[in-house]
Amino acid sequence: MPELRVGERVWSVDAGSNLLDALNQAGVAVPYSCRAGSCHACLVRCVQGEPQDNQPEALAFAQREHGWRLACQCQVSEDLQVEVFDPRRDGLSATVAERDWLSPTVLRLRLLPERALRYNAGQHLVLWTEQGVARPYSLASLPEEDRYLEFHLDCRQPGAFSDAARLLEVGEPIRLGELRGGALHYDPDWHARPLWLLAAGTGLAPLWGVLREALRQGHEGPIRLVHLAHDATEHYLAPALDELAARFPNLSVDYVTGAELPDFLAKLRLVSRQTLALLCGAPASVEAWSKRLYLAGLPRNQLLADVFVPHA
Known part of the structure; x- marks a missing residue:
């Protein structure tokens, strides 16, 4: 052995x-x-x-x-x-700049790193507390627009990091692990194609960044964002999304609860086979959306997905 x-x-x-x-x-x-x-x-x-x-x-x-x-x-x-x-040896130091609740279960952390971090919308970082508790989270911020690194933490269920994050105070230190890009990003070559962004829960965080990056780059095709939440109180970025939809005629936003999802999926139709779909959320939600889009005729290579796997 x-x-x-x-x-x-x-x-x-x-x-x-x-x-x-x-x-x-x-x-x-x-x-x-x-x-x-x-x-x-x-x-x-x-x-x-x-x-x-x-x-x-x-x-x-x-x-x-x-x-x-x-x-x-x-x-x-x-x-x-x-x-x-070892986050102290191998990581980057940051401090908690802001923390607030966007909904009853979604905690927003804004961190200020000791030096500027180069990243793109859709990437993620491992966050480490001073006690050594770690968890990867997607970035919700944009380097061109936001001073802070922003993260949306789902605190609906107990978790080692989310429990520790509830106790964090402004000014406390936190460590950053490796920056990593997942499947989600925005490609300027997509500028004229229909773009669907389908998010479940805090899977909205990276897609919030991707959406703003697409709009920043002048995306011309229609953009449809769908946010799936457990109930209406958990559509935690609704005011900001509604404001963007009012400013950009090519953006539409749908809010769906878990109870409404089967009916929503049954009625889902592609506007074009050129559509690109970006999905993020829990495995069951991503799987349900992927299956419906495939049955609706979306080619598999036009679907990009990041899955949030619960930590045992």
């Missing part, structure tokens, strides 16, 4: 064990979200030995050269010495 070493700790694991599971089951806290190699929350550095990496292309060559691996995509096949991501 191969051995895992983290600091002074050494223990045996079954050959072929998933590295992320082997670390967390032994009490070595490694954060994760997607388990698909997209969010990059589970970065670890292999100091000695080499795991079987099922998705080597997920990291840049320079990162791999320095030993970084995504634990969720690795299997332990030999003795392995690992260093976990």
Whole structure:
């Protein structure tokens, strides 16, 4: 049986064990979200030995050269010495600039990093508290328009990070992990095509950024944004979205609750086979939307999706 070493700790694991599971089951806290190699929350550095990496292309060559691996995509096949991501050593310092509730369950965090961060709409970051609690969140801000890095936290269910975030005060420090791009973005080549943005819950955060980026770049085609929420009180950006819709004639906004979703999906029709659809939210919502769009005739390569996987 191969051995895992983290600091002074050494223990045996079954050959072929998933590295992320082997670390967390032994009490070595490694954060994760997607388990698909997209969010990059589970970065670890292999100091000695080499795991079987099922998705080597997920990291840049320079990162791999320095030993970084995504634990969720690795299997332990030999003795392995690992260093976990240390936010104090490997992260970027920031402070809480603002925190407020956008709805009864959505907490907005605005962070001010110690230095300017270059990013694009739709990307995400791993946030670390000073106590070492971590969670990846999508950016809702735009570097060209917003002074702060903005995040929308779903606090409807208990969670280690969201529980800690409730207690954060303005001025408190927080650490930022790796900046990572998911599937969601805006391409200027799309400027004349119909664009659908379908968000469930706080899946609206990255699409709020993508929407504003599209409008900033003068998108000419029709844009339709749909926000799915548990109930009407959770359409937390409705005032801002309605204001944008009043300013831009090519933008329309639909608000849908969970009870209304089956009827909404049944009536959903494509305006054009050139439509591009960007989806973000919980797995069940993204799957339901994807299936309906495919049945409506949307080619699979015109659908981009990021899935928010609940942390066990």
